[in-house]
Amino acid sequence: MTYVEQTLVPGEVIQLECRISLRQYLPRFAVAALAIIFAVIILPGSPLPRPDLIGVVVAAWVLSTVGSALVAYRFTEIAITNRRVVAKVGVISRQTIEIELPKIEAVRVEQGILGRILGYGSLVISGTGGSREVLPAVDDPIQKRKALAVVMSPIAGSA
Numbered sequence: 250m251t252y253v254e255q256t257l258v259p260g261e262v263i264q265l266e267c268r269i270s271l272r273q274y275l276p277r278f279a280v281a282a283l284a285i286i287f288a289v290i291i292l293p294g295s296p297l298p299r300p301d302l303i304g305v306v307v308a309a310w311v312l313s314t315v316g317s318a319l320v321a322y323r324f325t326e327i328a329i330t331n332r333r334v335v336a337k338v339g340v341i342s343r344q345t346i347e348i349e350l351p352k353i354e355a356v357r358v359e360q361g362i363l364g365r366i367l368g369y370g371s372l373v374i375s376g377t378g379g380s381r382e383v384l385p386a387v388d389d390p391i392q393k394r395k396a397l398a399v400v401m402s403p404i405a406g407s408a
Contacts, residue, residue, distance in 0.1 A: 252337040252345070253328040260332075265396045267327040270369035273386040274318040276336050291391075321330045327384050329400055334374060346382045348374055350401050358390045359383075372397075 253263065267323045288307040317371035320340060327336045334353070336346040353376055360370030374382045387393050 251326055252343075253326050253330075253335050256335060256347075257330065257331070261330050263328050263330050264392070264400045265329040267329075267384070267387045267393055269325045269327070269386045270367070270388045271318070271322055272369050272388070273364070274322075275367060276363070277314055277318060279400070281314050284311050325385075326358040327387060329397055331400065334382075334384070334397070336382075338385075348376050348382060349379075352380075353397075353401065354375045356394050356397055358394055360390065364390075377399055 253266070257263070284307050288304045292304055292307075297303060321338075324340045325336075325338050328334075331350075333350055334346070334348045338344045352397055353374055355375040357373040357375070358370050359373055364386070365369040369386050369388055371386055372384040372393060374384065376382070384393075
């Protein structure tokens with residue numbers, strides 16, 4: 250059972266679940282692929298001292314780089330329910346965001362150049378009292394903002 254499912258209250262229903270985008274890690278994966286090519290093709294014939302040790306260091310770096318990206322992808326949860334926005338980041342240490350829908354004043358999309366090209370960006374949610382929460386690097390953030398607006402529209406209509 251996911252964190253979001255565990256925190257649902259009676260009558261609360263998940264409207265939309267999101268994940269962070271793996272596309273944000275494409276530059277990291279490309280550098281890791283180049284490091285593997287270096288370690289497998291170039292390093293064995295090079296005159297560098299201790300190429301075996303350098304290969305082990307490169308392999309450890311590649312594993313930690315790719316592994317941390319996959320762990321972040323797997324263990325980040327973002328959901329919009331009929332009552333709130335919930336996000337959880339982390340495995341061992343956990344950070345959570347929970348914002349009641351009536352407390353949301355604005356939702357903004359932030360996309361850098363790479364995010365625009367690859368189709369990911371962050372949603373910045375401004376709440377009452379000046380609070381500001383960031384949902385990092387979600388796929389298709391404009392569609393997610395629209396979905397949040399649709400969920401919030403009955404609430405705004407009843408106020």
